[in-house]
Amino acid sequence: MENAVLQEIIPNGLVYNIDERRTKSDLGMPVEVRYKAPWDTAWQALWSSRGDRAETIYDRSRVWRYRESLNWHGIDTYNPAESARHLVSLDGKENRDVGPFQLFKAAEYAGLDNKNTWFLMFGSNPSGSFKDGGMVSLFTQGKHLHVLQYICASTGNTSQSLAQVAANEMATSTPYLKRPIVVVPSGRITPGKLLGAIANRAIVMQIDGDFSKALQLVRSAVDADESLQLANSATPYRIEGQKAEMILLMEHFGWHKVPDWIVTPGGNYGSTAAIHKAFREMREAGWIDRLPRLAVINAAEANTLDVLHNERKVRWNNGNVDRKKIDEFYGELEERFRREQQGERVRHTDMTAIDIHVPADENLYKTLRAMEEMNGVVTSVTDEEAWEAKYVIDSNGLGEVDLASASTVAGMKKLVGQGIIEPTQFVVGRITGRDKDPEKSFERYAKVNPPIKVANNLNALQQALQALYTLR
Numbered sequence: 001m002e003n004a005v006l007q008e009i010i011p012n013g014l015v016y017n018i019d020e021r022r023t024k025s026d027l028g029m030p031v032e033v034r035y036k037a038p039w040d041t042a043w044q045a046l047w048s049s050r051g052d053r054a055e056t057i058y059d060r061s062r063v064w065r066y067r068e069s070l071n072w073h074g075i076d077t078y079n080p081a082e083s084a085r086h087l088v089s090l091d092g093k094e095n096r097d098v099g100p101f102q103l104f105k106a107a108e109y110a111g112l113d114n115k116n117t118w119f120l121m122f123g124s125n126p127s128g129s130f131k132d133g134g135m136v137s138l139f140t141q142g143k144h145l146h147v148l149q150y151i152c153a154s155t156g157n158t159s160q161s162l163a164q165v166a167a168n169e170m171a172t173s174t175p176y177l178k179r180p181i182v183v184v185p186s187g188r189i190t191p192g193k194l195l196g197a198i199a200n201r202a203i204v205m206q207i208d209g210d211f212s213k214a215l216q217l218v219r220s221a222v223d224a225d226e227s228l229q230l231a232n233s234a235t236p237y238r239i240e241g242q243k244a245e246m247i248l249l250m251e252h253f254g255w256h257k258v259p260d261w262i263v264t265p266g267g268n269y270g271s272t273a274a275i276h277k278a279f280r281e282m283r284e285a286g287w288i289d290r291l292p293r294l295a296v297i298n299a300a301e302a303n304t305l306d307v308l309h310n311e312r313k314v315r316w317n318n319g320n321v322d323r324k325k326i327d328e329f330y331g332e333l334e335e336r337f338r339r340e341q342q343g344e345r346v347r348h349t350d351m352t353a354i355d356i357h358v359p360a361d362e363n364l365y366k367t368l369r370a371m372e373e374m375n376g377v378v379t380s381v382t383d384e385e386a387w388e389a390k391y392v393i394d395s396n397g398l399g400e401v402d403l404a405s406a407s408t409v410a411g412m413k414k415l416v417g418q419g420i421i422e423p424t425q426f427v428v429g430r431i432t433g434r435d436k437d438p439e440k441s442f443e444r445y446a447k448v449n450p451p452i453k454v455a456n457n458l459n460a461l462q463q464a465l466q467a468l469y470t471l472r
């Protein structure tokens with residue numbers, strides 16, 4: 001029995017069958033998965049009884065461990081064979097080992113109390129970013145609908161995650177699947193991410209233009225060909241899997257201790273939509289009595305939400321979004337894009353994962369709603385601020401992070417400095433992915449901690465050490 005419908009994100013919104021592959025209603029309002037019953041409190045104990053030593057990959061997965069919360073088809077989640085038939089997983093590895101962790105140096109750098117500051121770190125995911133959590137839930141719906149081929153636009157990590165989940169499915173349970181298609185902006189994607197997509201045999205198309213242009217192209221391809229399934233986070237099925245991030249967080253803190261803040265980078269705003277949906281459903285179930293506040297961090301050179309929220313005062317306003325203001329801003333961006341094509345130099349952020357100017361409408365609207373219900377703030381950080389924060393995060397011994405991830409810590413520092421986040425508050429930051437641009441990072445670290453060339457003898461080594469210490 002179907003457990004859910006697709007419904008417009010406004011109160012009493014239009015309702016559609018869960019299997020309609022739509023992202024919006026006929027009136028253009030985004031839809032989301034709405035469950036017929038609130039979460040059952042008995043799930044808390046059930047979920048905690050599953051874990052790393054469990055027998056099935058579905059119990060070990062840090063998405064499917066919580067499968068009752070995203071069981072839109074009402075499968076028998078207690079039945080391992082039925083789970084195996086329906087659920088798609090990267091062998092149970094999605095969201096394993098993502099924390100929460102404490103990064104004392106990062107907390108101190110941001111001006112926060114390190115006892116109350118926690119980080120989810122998604123670099124340990126198979127594809128190196130949080131994208132796997134939502135990709136496995138999309139593929140679960142795709143398997144149900146017998147989808148043959150997926151397509152996405154990407155700044156890099158979505159394409160790698162899509163390629164890996166597709167590759168894993170083709171190798172295990174869905175051999176008839178066709179290679180996925182990924183459309184990426186030429187030159188604005190890191191080599192490591194491109195490599196991930198290519199190595200997993202995705203069909204990679206590079207276009208002239210940015211992510212927004214790639215997404216437009218992908219959406220028209222999907223509209224023109226029924227057999228293609230959109231794999232971007234505009235599709236509600238990806239948001240469902242991504243809710244697990246906040247569930248595992250709340251599980252860690254005993255289900256009731258709600259953070260004061262969730263701090264996250266904002267790119268195409270699937271994350272912000274999922275964070276909000278997870279806490280909203282926990283509140284509807286009576287598990288928590290308030291939502292955390294949301295802090296979204298933009299790159300200074302791709303700061304759409306910052307401009308729309310802070311400068312143009314665009315608000316959710318119960319679904320009566322002032323579309324004119326949004327379109328006006330997008331018009332200005334289009335103008336700038338045209339000037340750039342005619343040769344004007346425009347600076348682009350090094351934080352390629354959030355180098356997004358026109359996000360999917362669906363996620364923008366969901367995020368405007370999240371900003372309202374979570375008393376949200378948005379700010380922007382420069383590349384220099386992000387690099388500095390990255391040096392600090394990387395020096396905690398838990399691995400090197402994607403520059404866009406570092407915006408979380410740079411943003412925390414900024415918001416603490418402005419008195420918006422208080423130093424003793426309970427703050428959780430999302431470190432969204434691992435570093436996949438070692439060449440650029442090497443270039444940067446050459447100024448921070450360069451390797452020292454020495455002659456191959458003890459004397460030279462000791463002299464070099466001496467010089468290093470006297471310099472300090």
Ligand SMILES: *Cc1c(COP(=O)(O)O)cnc(C)c1O
Nearest residue numbers: 157267268269270271353432433
């Ligand atoms: C995708 C991605 C983001 C942006 O997340 P959204 O959900 O699109 O806002 C940020 N950082 C990294 C590393 C990513 O891969």
